[in-house]
Amino acid sequence: MNRQDANIAMMATEVQSGQSFQQRSTQQDPSRRRFTGGCQQCRRRNDCLPAGMDDAGMARLQRTAGHVRPLVDGEALVHQFEPMTSIYAVRSGCLKSMRRFPDGHEQVCGFHMPGQLIGLDALYVGTYQCDVVALDTATVCVFSPQALERLSREEPALQHQLLRMASRELASFQGRDLHRPARNRMAAFLLQVSEHMSEQGWSACRFRLVMSRRDIANYLGLAPETVSRTLRSMEAGRLIRVDRREVALLHPGKLEALAARHA
């Protein structure tokens, strides 16, 4: 359902901008173009970089620093260890970031939903810390970190918002409680997704997971089999309904209790 919506929204963007498909799939030469709708047309403008800025400021933000890049399912946005050149804001779709370790093991460190920044973690070291790949068709806004810093000297709202967004991400990392049983982590995860869905104006109780069980498991520090079993057990307990990747939260209250409580 949501997937379809996303596709439709995507197509609309395509048409508006006259962006051709083959151009979109050009991996190493990201299509450089101005904003199509602009921040003012973006659903997430109040939580993303332009938050708190007036129209002139927003226009300036777009003009000086930003353009849009579309991604197809599975396409990589940035690669771990490569020098950081851009900071991205998710505009539509969903991406995952993951670290590769020397022994080949991979760790999913996060899923990025519209209104979130990608690449803040790379600012300090100067190289990207994760691979970031699109989980479905997605669009991101591309910003030059230098231009952002320059602009935020003149636009206090932008400076403020940059820090706020970093802060939000920090807080969400902190909130992840280790040593909690699988059921609780799963509940917390579902609610997290649910929240993002409703923030985007979609149903908070019926949605489609864009990420595979394997990704979810890896993200939560569990085995895929455990995720599967946990979901089934929640379904048996009438907490949720699951069909493939479609999920319905039947009892959000109970889920929240699970997510908050520690046993």
Added chain:
Amino acid sequence: MNRQDANIAMMATEVQSGQSFQQRSTQQDPSRRRFTGGCQQCRRRNDCLPAGMDDAGMARLQRTAGHVRPLVDGEALVHQFEPMTSIYAVRSGCLKSMRRFPDGHEQVCGFHMPGQLIGLDALYVGTYQCDVVALDTATVCVFSPQALERLSREEPALQHQLLRMASRELASFQGRDLHRPARNRMAAFLLQVSEHMSEQGWSACRFRLVMSRRDIANYLGLAPETVSRTLRSMEAGRLIRVDRREVALLHPGKLEALAARHA
């Protein structure tokens, strides 16, 4: 050893500032005073807020935004849920931050060493997300977030450094690999502490843990007993030597292999 050093340093600060002990223990009326040594005398000036600023800028940072607050062992710096009024930089000593959950359970989310900021995570929501408590005698520099933002509009270096420090913290959160066996987490933790020690000019291979086993366990998502056993087992394997809270890393290389590798 380190503990004693810290105490000595502390006493020196005391004398310099003429700060009395009873004033120090006044919890709700934090001692407000100017910097004693100033950023230029601070060991961490190159990794902390003043990084990249010239003398004039540093002086300005201190004058407009900062003063020092000493803490005794166990003293609380900030409380979860209370409105955010300040951002702190650790100058000496070590603090832990922890979240309390509705059911009474506590989660240690981090240890703060000199040169790190405290309170960035609170910027977004506006209330502190954690209790922060000193683990030994410590001093922190107190900054007003508004003053910081104002000043960083005129001092690009400060603006840059604020973001860099947030970025560093983000990256370190991301680096924490869930679902790794206890031995590996423990190795990673010891190396993390070791690194902080050497950054402060102390030995990277012999140090005293300021935090209790319980705190370590909680931080790593393990039971205290598991931490105890893991340390003993590492000692048996000639990787480290442990006596109470004194730790010696006998084979840092092998520890790093443990921390990096996934099995």
Added chain:
DNA sequence: CGAGATGTTGAGACATGTCAAAGCCAGTGG
């Protein structure tokens, strides 16, 4: 010296990981 916190050690229980097999769906090519 005694009391309370902190750390250690052992035995048993349990949740989760591992391994293996089978089901299901989507895309491909005949």
Added chain:
DNA sequence: CCACTGGCTTTGACATGTCTCAACATCTCG
């Protein structure tokens, strides 16, 4: 249109790392 392939998901049986509980040791501080 159908069989085939390959990835993802589910399910079961079993192994095991970690937790829990309880007892004891040790240190700290009054």
